Amino acid sequence: MKRLCLWATLWLLTSTALAESLFEQRLGELTEASLAETQSLLEALEAEGDPRLLPLFDALFNGNLYYRDADQTLVAADPNTGDAPYIGILSGEVIASLNEDNVTKVRVNNRLRRYLNDALARLKLTAPDPAIREAAVNELLTQLNADTIAQLDVLRADEQNAKVQQALDTALNLYTAQSSDQVGARVQAIGELSSSLQNAVRNALARLAEDEDAPEAVQNAAAESLNSIEQKFTFYGYVDQLFFGLSLGSVLLLAAFGLAITFGVMGVINMAHGEMLMLGAYTTFVVQQLMPNAINQSIWVAIPMAFLVAGSVGVLIERCVIRFLHGRPLETLLATFGISLILQQLVRTIFSPLNRRVVAPDWLSGSWQINPALSLTFNRLYILIFALIVFALLVLIMKKTALGLQVRAVSQNRAMAKAMGIKTDWVDALTFGLGSGIAGVGGVALSQLTNVGPNLGQSYIIDSFMVVVFGGVGNLYGTLVAAFSLGVANKFLEPITGTVLATTLVLVFIILFIQKRPKGLFPQRGRAAE
Amino acid sequence: MNTKHLLPGLALGLSAAIGGNALAEEDPIKVGVLHSLSGTMAISESTLKDTVLMMVEQQNEAGGVLGRPLEAVVVDPASDWPLFAEKARELLEEEEVDVIFGSWTSVSRKSVLPVVEELNGLMFYPVQYEGEESSENIFYTGAAPNQQAIPAVDYLMNDLGIERWVLAGTDYVYPRTTNKILEAYLMDHGVAEEDIMINYTPFSHSDWQSIVSDIKEFGSAGKPTAVVSTINGDANVPFYRELGNQNIDSFEIPVVAFSVGEEELSGIDTGPLVGHLAAWNYFQSVDSDANDEFIAAWHEFTGDDSRVTNDPMEATYIGFKMWVQAVEDAGTTDVDAVEAAMIGQEVPNLTGGMAVMNANHHLSKPVLIGEIQDDGQFEVVWSTDGVVAGDAWSDFLPDSKMLIADWTDPINCGNYNTETETCSGQNY
Numbered sequence: 001m002k003r004l005c006l007w008a009t010l011w012l013l014t015s016t017a018l019a020e021s022l023f024e025q026r027l028g029e030l031t032e033a034s035l036a037e038t039q040s041l042l043e044a045l046e047a048e049g050d051p052r053l054l055p056l057f058d059a060l061f062n063g064n065l066y067y068r069d070a071d072q073t074l075v076a077a078d079p080n081t082g083d084a085p086y087i088g089i090l091s092g093e094v095i096a097s098l099n100e101d102n103v104t105k106v107r108v109n110n111r112l113r114r115y116l117n118d119a120l121a122r123l124k125l126t127a128p129d130p131a132i133r134e135a136a137v138n139e140l141l142t143q144l145n146a147d148t149i150a151q152l153d154v155l156r157a158d159e160q161n162a163k164v165q166q167a168l169d170t171a172l173n174l175y176t177a178q179s180s181d182q183v184g185a186r187v188q189a190i191g192e193l194s195s196s197l198q199n200a201v202r203n204a205l206a207r208l209a210e211d212e213d214a215p216e217a218v219q220n221a222a223a224e225s226l227n228s229i230e231q232k233f234t235f236y237g238y239v240d241q242l243f244f245g246l247s248l249g250s251v252l253l254l255a256a257f258g259l260a261i262t263f264g265v266m267g268v269i270n271m272a273h274g275e276m277l278m279l280g281a282y283t284t285f286v287v288q289q290l291m292p293n294a295i296n297q298s299i300w301v302a303i304p305m306a307f308l309v310a311g312s313v314g315v316l317i318e319r320c321v322i323r324f325l326h327g328r329p330l331e332t333l334l335a336t337f338g339i340s341l342i343l344q345q346l347v348r349t350i351f352s353p354l355n356r357r358v359v360a361p362d363w364l365s366g367s368w369q370i371n372p373a374l375s376l377t378f379n380r381l382y383i384l385i386f387a388l389i390v391f392a393l394l395v396l397i398m399k400k401t402a403l404g405l406q407v408r409a410v411s412q413n414r415a416m417a418k419a420m421g422i423k424t425d426w427v428d429a430l431t432f433g434l435g436s437g438i439a440g441v442g443g444v445a446l447s448q449l450t451n452v453g454p455n456l457g458q459s460y461i462i463d464s465f466m467v468v469v470f471g472g473v474g475n476l477y478g479t480l481v482a483a484f485s486l487g488v489a490n491k492f493l494e495p496i497t498g499t500v501l502a503t504t505l506v507l508v509f510i511i512l513f514i515q516k517r518p519k520g521l522f523p524q525r526g527r528a529a530e
Numbered sequence: 531m532n533t534k535h536l537l538p539g540l541a542l543g544l545s546a547a548i549g550g551n552a553l554a555e556e557d558p559i560k561v562g563v564l565h566s567l568s569g570t571m572a573i574s575e576s577t578l579k580d581t582v583l584m585m586v587e588q589q590n591e592a593g594g595v596l597g598r599p600l601e602a603v604v605v606d607p608a609s610d611w612p613l614f615a616e617k618a619r620e621l622l623e624e625e626e627v628d629v630i631f632g633s634w635t636s637v638s639r640k641s642v643l644p645v646v647e648e649l650n651g652l653m654f655y656p657v658q659y660e661g662e663e664s665s666e667n668i669f670y671t672g673a674a675p676n677q678q679a680i681p682a683v684d685y686l687m688n689d690l691g692i693e694r695w696v697l698a699g700t701d702y703v704y705p706r707t708t709n710k711i712l713e714a715y716l717m718d719h720g721v722a723e724e725d726i727m728i729n730y731t732p733f734s735h736s737d738w739q740s741i742v743s744d745i746k747e748f749g750s751a752g753k754p755t756a757v758v759s760t761i762n763g764d765a766n767v768p769f770y771r772e773l774g775n776q777n778i779d780s781f782e783i784p785v786v787a788f789s790v791g792e793e794e795l796s797g798i799d800t801g802p803l804v805g806h807l808a809a810w811n812y813f814q815s816v817d818s819d820a821n822d823e824f825i826a827a828w829h830e831f832t833g834d835d836s837r838v839t840n841d842p843m844e845a846t847y848i849g850f851k852m853w854v855q856a857v858e859d860a861g862t863t864d865v866d867a868v869e870a871a872m873i874g875q876e877v878p879n880l881t882g883g884m885a886v887m888n889a890n891h892h893l894s895k896p897v898l899i900g901e902i903q904d905d906g907q908f909e910v911v912w913s914t915d916g917v918v919a920g921d922a923w924s925d926f927l928p929d930s931k932m933l934i935a936d937w938t939d940p941i942n943c944g945n946y947n948t949e950t951e952t953c954s955g956q957n958y
Contacts, residue, residue, distance in 0.1 A: 367775055450736035
């Protein structure tokens with residue numbers, strides 16, 4: 001409130017009738033200006049200072065600024081929907097008669113967006129929300145000058161929020177470190193900057209440490225502070241890489257789950273596994289088409305649907321093809337490969353060969369900014385958690401349910417299990433269905449990360465086999481460990497060798513490893529082994 | 531018996547046989563279409579097949595060529611590079627087509643090239659590519675690097691003040707050659723080696739997190755940074771999505787792409803892409819009568835108002851029109867006569883100005899740079915003043931700067947060395 005009053009007084013003091021009309025006049029020019037002229041016009045507008053600048057710049061920055069075709073009145077579209085209701089920039093009121101047919105968009109380009117981003121930071125320094133104030137101060141770090149510093153000084157005196165205070169101190173210290181004429185003050189300011197993780201601070205210190213004209217004390221202090229900042233950046237860099245590795249591991253895990261059941265437990269070399277992933281991804285697409293207004297919730301429908309769709313296709317394949325090929329691995333391989341081609345062509349015929357668009361729900365977009373040096377993207381984070389949940393469920397099914405018990409019995413000794421009264425045919429079908437269904441669920445997750453097209457399955461089939469073989473056939477924990485270790489190894493190699501070579505190296509490593517231990521990381525022991 | 535001598539004789543005999551045929555006027559002129567209709571490239575190439583079919587239909591409605599109807603022969607090389615050569619041979623030897631429109635990736639074109647040269651076929655290649663090639667039997671209607679990559683870099687350097695460069699591409703011949711040219715060009719313009727980062731990824735790459743994080747780190751050094759992307763095909767979608775997720779805004783680190791057009795954008799959520807750039811010779815959003823007509827015809831042909839048009843479609847359109855004009859001028863579909871008549875042909879660009887076929891078998895075309903909008907279209911932010919002549923051999927690579935291609939007398943050579951004044955025989 002206090003801030004608002006301050007604004008109002010300032011506004012009253014500076015605005016004369018003349019200035020107000022000048023603002024409005026300039027505003028009128030905005031609709032006719034070419035992109036090249038717009039920036040100087042916006043600068044002139046900013047120089048006028050007006051409370052209506054914030055909604056104006058905000059709308060322009062986000063591409064929500066329109067003008068009425070009839071009289072060129074500037075209006076802002078609703079930021080959530082991007083169209084009606086439109087709010088007049090000058091009046092601040094909703095203009096009900098407008099819709100997308102009688103308004104025209106005011107164009108922006110990247111240069112204007114960059115200018116607007118900085119200008120918005122200047123305007124938002126006095127925003128009521130402390131988080132916005134803090135972000136605004138941090139945004140200003142790259143463009144400090146005597147004017148902004150004077151403004152920040154005034155703001156610092158009134159600031160109550162500790163985080164904003166800290167951000168303001170960083171800005172003031174950064175300015176002192178670069179521009180003060182007292183060496184002592186500069187060295188002290190540089191010392192205090194050593195705890196900051198702001199990129200602008202890091203760059204400024206790097207420049208100072210190299211600056212031949214700066215006093216030696218300043219250079220040394222800058223090098224020292226920079227060193228401690230770099231250490232933190234290196235540490236967070238490793239955390240980042242570890243997360244990337246785990247995330248890649250979780251993708252491999254989701255892709256390999258189904259195969260860990262169909263190949264790992266049942267011993268079927270299932271070349272159509274990739275297509276089960278694809279079916280899951282396409283199910284996500286179809287579900288989104290069916291509920292276009294509830295994209296955020298669609299994923300919760302898509303997961304069980306994908307399980308059912310891929311699962312029933314799996315049961316069908318088992319009943320119609322695989323059960324006739326027991327104990328004939330080569331024929332199974334060829335038959336399932338044929339099935340995979342049929343499924344791909346089926347999808348091509350139904351959905352066209354083009355990739356389908358799966359929209360990412362809002363809560364899966366963006367990233368979790370832990371500090372300026374470390375942020376984790378939400379989609380990867382949730383998929384990592386999701387993979388672990390699916391894994392837990394799968395272990396639960398295999399270890400704690402009657403089905404799991406029967407599956408293990410059949411896979412260990414078919415004849416004996418049959419003698420004990422287990423319907424092996426039925427168990428086979430259900431197991432294959434379970435493996436395919438889980439693959440379908442993996443496909444839902446993959447649809448958020450990669451393209452949903454007929455070739456989706458093929459790009460994961462090799463990886464899936466790699467993970468299952470490396471982990472040890474028939475061992476779910478082995479699959480888990482294998483997926484994460486391959487993911488992490490890949491991501492730590494990538495910066496050194498490049499993507500293509502990293503994948504190759506991992507493959508070579510696995511080949512060598514399998515030479516040494518043909519049964520993978522966690523071989524099955526005892527009677528179950530054969 | 532040498533096949534090289536046999537074949538022209540055979541062709542002569544055939545054309546004589548056709549000439550002597552009483553039904554000559556009814557005999558259709560065969561147009562081969564060599565675009566993948568399945569596999570990874572189907573996403574882009576199937577559109578071009580439809581474009582050729584539309585052009586054939588239009589031409590037939592207008593009375594055909596030389597009073598003869600056109601007949602399209604469509605084959606599917608299935609994104610399988612060696613298969614392109616086999617299918618080209620099938621088109622030329624069995625179907626005896628008079629012209630081929632086809633190929634998208636450079637590797638498929640390089641696989642077809644020896645076949646069309648051996649059988650003296652005629653081919654139109656409609657996609658932007660890395661240059662360093664000029665065959666007597668191929669007309670290149672897409673952009674050479676100096677018609678796309680170089681102007682885009684100029685725009686970033688002069689208009690946006692970019693000082694640090696990420697050259698990211700898919701790992702095959704087009705991105706590698708283009709990046710080699712760009713690297714040489716940037717270094718010529720005083721960019722230091724540590725300000726250039728080069729990165730290659732496989733086809734259909736989907737795990738972009740560490741690369742995007744590297745780009746972010748590279749761009750945080752306080753100098754304006756841009757990404758020049760030769761990433762091809764569907765790998766672009768997860769790439770842009772990751773950029774959005776890691777909060778890299780287009781005004782902080784703009785990405786200018788050479789392989790992302792309207793067609794590629796039509797299947798994806800464009801939210802995270804708004805403000806990023808692409809350089810082409812054509813955008814659907816360009817307002818001109820010829821373009822409006824072309825788009826309307828395309829919508830009518832496909833029966834779908836939401837189908838977009840793109841740059842390789844315009845290149846196909848121009849190539850097709852030029853071929854028709856050249857055949858009319860030559861009065862025959864004989865390959866050598868049409869080849870000679872092709873040079874100097876003019877067809878209006880859909881975006882304004884006149885496309886001219888130069889003696890090096892490349893076109894003169896305007897260059898446009900557009901920003902991606904949230905409706906999947908481009909807003910033109912910059913364009914060249916006039917048309918730019920396609921340069922077959924880059925002036926910025928030490929091995930090729932003295933080479934020119936000129937298929938008119940007296941040079942008549944695709945790789946003429948201006949220093950030694952000989953046809954260098956350099957491999958295509």
